[in-house]
Every structure is written in C-alpha cells, then in structure tokens.
Amino acid sequence: MIKGPGYGLTFLYYFALTSALSIVLAHQEGVAWSDPALYKLAVPFGLLAASIGAYINQxxxxxxxxxxxxxxxxxxxxxxxxxxxxxxxxxxxxxxxxxxxxxxxxxxxxxxxxxxxxxxxxxxxxxxxxxxxxxxxx
Incomplete structure (x- = not known):
C-alpha cells in the first residue's frame, strides 16, 4: 500500500517554508539580516504554520x-x-x-x-x- 510523507516530514516542510518566507518578508520591510528579531519573528510563524499544515496535510x-x-x-x-x-x-x-x-x-x-x-x-x-x-x- 502506498503511504506518503507522515507528520514529521510534513511539519519540517511547512516550518522551513513559512520561516523562510517570514524572514524574506520581514527583511523587505527593512529588518536587517543580522537582527535577531528577524528570526525571533520567523520561528513562531513557522511553528504555527507547521503544526496546522502537518495536522491537515500529512x-x-x-x-x-x-x-x-x-x-x-x-x-x-x-x-x-x-x-x-x-x-x-x-x-x-x-x-x-x-x-x-x-x-x-x-x-x-x-x-x-x-x-x-x-x-x-x-x-x-x-x-x-x-x-x-x-x-x-x-
């Protein structure tokens, strides 16, 4: 029987994609790449999107x-x-x-x-x- 990606891989996909997108968007709004706030902002968004995305799409x-x-x-x-x-x-x-x-x-x-x-x-x-x-x- 065919079984696709489970929770872990789906979580990782959504976390990486959302975190990267959050970082790029925040940088375009003027936040410097070296500013820790950039990453402190991206991680919670990544965790939230990954939790929801993995639950729904695994x-x-x-x-x-x-x-x-x-x-x-x-x-x-x-x-x-x-x-x-x-x-x-x-x-x-x-x-x-x-x-x-x-x-x-x-x-x-x-x-x-x-x-x-x-x-x-x-x-x-x-x-x-x-x-x-x-x-x-x-």
Missing part, C-alpha cells in the same frame, strides 16, 4: 476491519463520490482516486486496497479520517 494509512466487503465497498465508493473523487487507476489491487479540475491541485489522491477482511485507505489525513468515520459509524 498522509496517513488506516485499516478498517470489515465483515462483508460488499456493503463497506459500496459505502466507501459513495463517500469518495460525495467528496468529488473518481477512480483514475487500478494497479496490483490498489485503486487510486483523484478529484478533477482545480480541486485536484488542492487535494492529494486517495489510495484504496480492499482485502477479504479489511479495507486500507491511504491519503491526506483529513480526508482519510472523514472517510474512516463514515465507514465505522454505519
């Missing part, structure tokens, strides 16, 4: 135990369709779902592997958690 893998694949598979497909996802590929038992248009750029793909007693879903944490909640509530 990839995660969930495994949902099932008794009957047919009913859960139908619920899964309905849930994905309601979120705007459509199947774009199926290779080696792993189905890839993606959104179309601009939404495709703002949301990552979802990967689904259906086995006899479980369904594994991998993708952005917020989307995967939402799908998991829908499948386990019913």
């Amino acid at each position: 990839n995660t893998l969930v495994t949902i135990p099932v008794k009957k694949n047919g009913a859960k598979t139908k619920q899964l497909n309905e849930s994905l369709e309601n979120k705007g996802y459509a199947k774009v590929a199926n290779r080696d038992g792993v189905a890839a779902y993606s959104r179309s248009g601009l939404a495709k750029l703002l949301s990552g793909p979802i990967f689904v592997q259906i086995e006899p007693r479980q369904i594994m879903i991998s993708g952005r944490a917020t989307t995967v958690r939402s799908i998991e909640k829908q499948l386990t509530d019913k």
Whole structure:
C-alpha cells in the first residue's frame, strides 16, 4: 500500500517554508539580516504554520476491519463520490482516486486496497479520517 510523507516530514516542510518566507518578508520591510528579531519573528510563524499544515496535510494509512466487503465497498465508493473523487487507476489491487479540475491541485489522491477482511485507505489525513468515520459509524 502506498503511504506518503507522515507528520514529521510534513511539519519540517511547512516550518522551513513559512520561516523562510517570514524572514524574506520581514527583511523587505527593512529588518536587517543580522537582527535577531528577524528570526525571533520567523520561528513562531513557522511553528504555527507547521503544526496546522502537518495536522491537515500529512498522509496517513488506516485499516478498517470489515465483515462483508460488499456493503463497506459500496459505502466507501459513495463517500469518495460525495467528496468529488473518481477512480483514475487500478494497479496490483490498489485503486487510486483523484478529484478533477482545480480541486485536484488542492487535494492529494486517495489510495484504496480492499482485502477479504479489511479495507486500507491511504491519503491526506483529513480526508482519510472523514472517510474512516463514515465507514465505522454505519
């Protein structure tokens, strides 16, 4: 099953990007590169953005135990369709779902592997958690 970057790598990405952007913007407003205030300002912004970004955009893998694949598979497909996802590929038992248009750029793909007693879903944490909640509530 495909599993993307987890919390740590996503946190690092958002922290570095936001901190660097904060430093450049503050410097353009007249703060000197050698001024410690520049970095004292950038680190909190980086930590805040990294915490939020990593929570929302980290990839995660969930495994949902099932008794009957047919009913859960139908619920899964309905849930994905309601979120705007459509199947774009199926290779080696792993189905890839993606959104179309601009939404495709703002949301990552979802990967689904259906086995006899479980369904594994991998993708952005917020989307995967939402799908998991829908499948386990019913």
